[in-house]
Amino acid sequence: MMTTTPVALPFSEAAFALTLALLFMAPLAIAGVALINTGLGRSRSAAQSLLGNLAILAVSAIVFALIGATFAGVSGAAGHSFQLGGKPWGWLGAGPLFLSGLGSAAPQAQLVLLLEFLAVAFAGMVPWGSGADRCKLTAGCGVAAVMAAIVFPLAAHWIWGGGWLAQLGVNFSLGTGFIDGGGAGTVHVLGGFSALALIWTVGPRKGKFPKEGLATALPGHNSVYVLFGCLLALVGWLAWNVAGAVLFLHAPLASLPVIAVNTLLSASGAVVATFAVTRIRFGKPDASLCANGWLAGLVASTACAGVVTPVEALLVGVIAGIITPLLVELLELALSIDDPSGAITVHAAGGLWGLIAAGLFAPQAGQLIAQLVGIATLLGLVLPLVYLLLWLLNRVLPFRVDPDGERIGMDLHELGGGAYPEFVIHRDESYR
Amino acid sequence: MDASAGYFQSQIIPHCGLRSGGRQFILMLEREESMKYAGLLVMPAGFFLSIAAVLLFPAPAPRAAFVLCGLAVEGLGLAVAVRGHMEARGERRP
Numbered sequence: 039m040m041t042t043t044p045v046a047l048p049f050s051e052a053a054f055a056l057t058l059a060l061l062f063m064a065p066l067a068i069a070g071v072a073l074i075n076t077g078l079g080r081s082r083s084a085a086q087s088l089l090g091n092l093a094i095l096a097v098s099a100i101v102f103a104l105i106g107a108t109f110a111g112v113s114g115a116a117g118h119s120f121q122l123g124g125k126p127w128g129w130l131g132a133g134p135l136f137l138s139g140l141g142s143a144a145p146q147a148q149l150v151l152l153l154e155f156l157a158v159a160f161a162g163m164v165p166w167g168s169g170a171d172r173c174k175l176t177a178g179c180g181v182a183a184v185m186a187a188i189v190f191p192l193a194a195h196w197i198w199g200g201g202w203l204a205q206l207g208v209n210f211s212l213g214t215g216f217i218d219g220g221g222a223g224t225v226h227v228l229g230g231f232s233a234l235a236l237i238w239t240v241g242p243r244k245g246k247f248p249k250e251g252l253a254t255a256l257p258g259h260n261s262v263y264v265l266f267g268c269l270l271a272l273v274g275w276l277a278w279n280v281a282g283a284v285l286f287l288h289a290p291l292a293s294l295p296v297i298a299v300n301t302l303l304s305a306s307g308a309v310v311a312t313f314a315v316t317r318i319r320f321g322k323p324d325a326s327l328c329a330n331g332w333l334a335g336l337v338a339s340t341a342c343a344g345v346v347t348p349v350e351a352l353l354v355g356v357i358a359g360i361i362t363p364l365l366v367e368l369l370e371l372a373l374s375i376d377d378p379s380g381a382i383t384v385h386a387a388g389g390l391w392g393l394i395a396a397g398l399f400a401p402q403a404g405q406l407i408a409q410l411v412g413i414a415t416l417l418g419l420v421l422p423l424v425y426l427l428l429w430l431l432n433r434v435l436p437f438r439v440d441p442d443g444e445r446i447g448m449d450l451h452e453l454g455g456g457a458y459p460e461f462v463i464h465r466d467e468s469y470r
Numbered sequence: 471m472d473a474s475a476g477y478f479q480s481q482i483i484p485h486c487g488l489r490s491g492g493r494q495f496i497l498m499l500e501r502e503e504s505m506k507y508a509g510l511l512v513m514p515a516g517f518f519l520s521i522a523a524v525l526l527f528p529a530p531a532p533r534a535a536f537v538l539c540g541l542a543v544e545g546l547g548l549a550v551a552v553r554g555h556m557e558a559r560g561e562r563r564p
Contacts, residue, residue, distance in 0.1 A: 122525065123525040206524070210524050212524070238506070238551075238555045241557075242557060247557045373552055373556060374555075374556045374557040375552075375555075403530075404530060406534075407524075407530070407533060407534050407537055410520070410534075410537050410538070410541060411520050411521075411524060411537055413541065414516060414517050414520035414537065414540050414541050414544060415517060415520075417513065417516075417517075417541070417544045417548065418513045418514050418515075418516045418517025418518075418520070418540070418543075418544040418547075419513075419514055419517045421510075421513060421548075422510045422511070422513050422514055425510055426510075
């Protein structure tokens with residue numbers, strides 16, 4: 039399969055035009071996930087959920103432009119580093135302030151920045167789905183701002199910007215350094231861990247875990263949104279993975295169709311596996327879990343689509359699809375984690391599996407250890423950091439609405455009107 | 471120690487001269503909330519173990535073993551943090 043090199047290759051005009059066109063399609067992945075988040079929430083919070091996604095996109099873009107882009111940096115540009123063990127450890131970018139001089143920057147650097155704008159919005163949207171039906175709009179925007187200003191730039195610099203994780207190959211002979219072409223780590227694992235931190239900070243929805251008995255089922259209100267979101271996400275993901283492979287793995291143009299095929303096969307294997315698992319466990323396939331399985335396959339492919347063969351991509355997807363319904367059940371029933379959108383399973387677990395798979399199937403020696411070091415960084419450093427930041431932010435700007443607001447729904451409470459004004463929203467019997 | 475008896479609150483805190491922040495800290499420990507934070511503090515230790523493995527062991531086998539040990543420590547920390555955040559059910563819920 040395609041080999042990767044840390045040295046930037048000359049960027050042809052054809053590659054520039056193709057990558058730019060792909061990046062114009064990549065927001066469809068964000069749109070798909072926004073629809074999925076909304077459909078998996080309750081009808082009385084639908085408008086607030088979708089507006090929240092839009093607001094998060096906007097806030098992320100502004101904060102990243104003003105603060106985050108400076109610290110994220112790009113590979114080969116200036117950055118802050120320290121010496122440890124006789125090797126340089128690049129830990130923070132030192133780009134120009136407020137995107138000054140962007141127009142005269144190298145074409146590849148401009149494209150990386152455009153992808154990072156989309157990635158930071160995506161990473162901010164993932165926890166919003168997990169805080170559905172109980173988090174204020176200001177909370178979503180606050181979390182997005184923290185992610186865009188502090189957490190994402192750090193991860194993006196370490197992984198995409200030529201930081202210490204990207205240089206593990208050069209400095210310590212660990213393969214080609216940490217591989218993450220599409221952002222499984224920088225976007226999905228980061229977003230999934232932020233979702234876990236947000237859930238820990240705000241707690242479960244009212245009535246989700248009664249004092250006695252099993253957790254209350256609070257199913258999503260619109261399976262059509264969820265399943266259409268999956269189709270929409272596929273288009274965006276194909277563009278995202280291929281663009282990421284060109285920018286970060288320096289994939290030759292001839293290998294790009296294989297990367298797209300790998301993405302599709304991973305998602306397909308995942309949804310078929312989830313379909314089979316839910317049919318065996320519950321007697322009938324579960325639509326929302328199948329959607330989660332599809333997304334988990336896409337997420338897993340973001341890390342490894344550029345380094346695996348099609349058969350390996352299918353295997354990666356099948357394993358992601360088997361893990362997804364089992365982990366959703368474990369988190370909800372055994373660990374009392376109320377995650378309406380399944381972000382922890384889909385984005386965190388799917389992303390981690392994809393990163394491991396990239397190490398398992400990549401031909402370079404030491405690649406698996408590089409991937410494991412990257413995972414150790416995300417789990418051991420980034421998750422506690424995100425938790426600390428969200429905990430502090432929650433002290434200043436409480437995330438959770440008051441119980442009455444939660445009862446009447448986020449639409450009425452925060453927006454003054456429902457998403458479906460001509461429909462009678464039935465009384466929720468599960469509210470206790 | 472029986473947390474429900476309010477041992478710290480009733481017997482130690484009034485006499486130990488702690489200010490309200492200190493009292494809240496001791497009460498937090500008593501309520502087992504410390505598990506949340508203990509788990510999250512253990513996780514960076516696993517990260518530093520992985521980094522130490524990369525720095526100190528040039529040979530692949532011990533390097534991989536210590537990186538895996540670091541991940542195992544992080545997993546333990548995560549398990550403790552998850553346990554600390556779990557909703558109290560049944561008799562344990564106030």
